[in-house]
Amino acid sequence: MNYAIKKIENCFQNAQSYEYALPIDGEHFIPLLTNWEIRINRKLRRPVAVAQKEGVIIKCALIGNAFRVSFPQNCWQAEKTKFEDFLEKLP
């Protein structure tokens, strides 16, 4: 799966957050996350999902194709590589 990526800055110098634009929306991407802890909030005007696994947190609107991904500070490079490998293997 192709993707575009942009680093997201916030108040904290060690934060490692990135936004990924994918060719599918959250509704179709979230089911691909097997063995992740997933919370979907459908009480909001636009439903939003938050998925967590091994310190990696993915947030997305179910109807959107922008995915905010935060990686743990102590191993962000390894986790980022792993996540991007996972994306690249998706059809």
Next chain:
Amino acid sequence: MIYMNNAATSYPKPPCVTEAVAKALSQPPGDSSRSGIQSQDVFEALRAELAFWLGVNSSQQIALGPNATWGLNLGIFGLGVTAGDTVVSTKGEHNSVLRPLYRLSQHRVRIILLDTDATGRVDPQVWANAMERYRPKLAVFTHASNVTGAVNDAEVLTAAAKNAGAVVLMDAAQTLGCIPVQAEAWGLDMVAFTGHKYLLGPQGTGGLWVRPGLTLTPYLLGGTGILSDRDTMPAAMPMHIEAGTGNEPSAYGLLAALQWQRKHPLDRSALEAKTQYLSHGLAQMGAAVIAPAGIRTPVVSFTLPEIPADEIGYLLHEGGDIICRTGLHCAPKIFSCLNVTQTVRLSLSRFTTDQEVDAVLQTVEGILP
């Protein structure tokens, strides 16, 4: 979209602001006429209008620049604070004060940052004690915390600092246009301000008022359009500290905003009521709300149990189309006083409606587990 980030930049602006900026951009710049008697000098008109808002008679002492940060840097570095001097300020300050002070500390200036109370307000007794103890050359405080909205008693803080012989610089970025400022009556020496928050002007407007008789060393040097055959900046204010071409289109915009606000005065009690309603509503649903007593700006900072502030901000934005700010709000030192690590900040404006406040409350309720 519901805009609740007015403590950063106000939105919307009165329509006349857009019109004034567009008109200015479509006409030749003012300096092309070389200040003839018939030419309109928007900067002079703006200074005169700002003098009303700042509570000063000396409009020529108002230097215009891009923002409050510019004004604060001019004030802090222009005073001639040197090694061995002391500057007293507070942990409630924005990085636009803190970072210049850190620079001074690298030059062996002693920097004392006083705690605020748990709502972000400076305790006048703590401040007065510090003034007596440290006898600083410069005292700097924010008129209101940009994190909590707590407004400081500027007159009392200024009097204590003046009694100790300090020059007093106040950051009015969070208050001018929202909370009355009386710079001369309160005895202030300098006030930095910005045009793009509660003054309702465009980004890229702001400045520094300097009390008559106080001379700063210019922090920026450059062209002034006059006295160009001299090697130094003109001695007279505001040119003394106002180098470079001004932001004329935005000056027209800010002038229009100020004139509009004079015709349509802010209903502070209505805005306060909305702020309180939001604050109470959040507290009732279990949020930890920082609720300053007394005078405050229309800012509500809060956290929710077990949900990180950045996630709340994301859910508000993506799930409810609500624009707010999360994190440290460029005021990192205050959080040790507030006993939280970061907050979600909602900041209202005179244009915020009751329906928008209710929609925010409903959305936050939807975020709760």
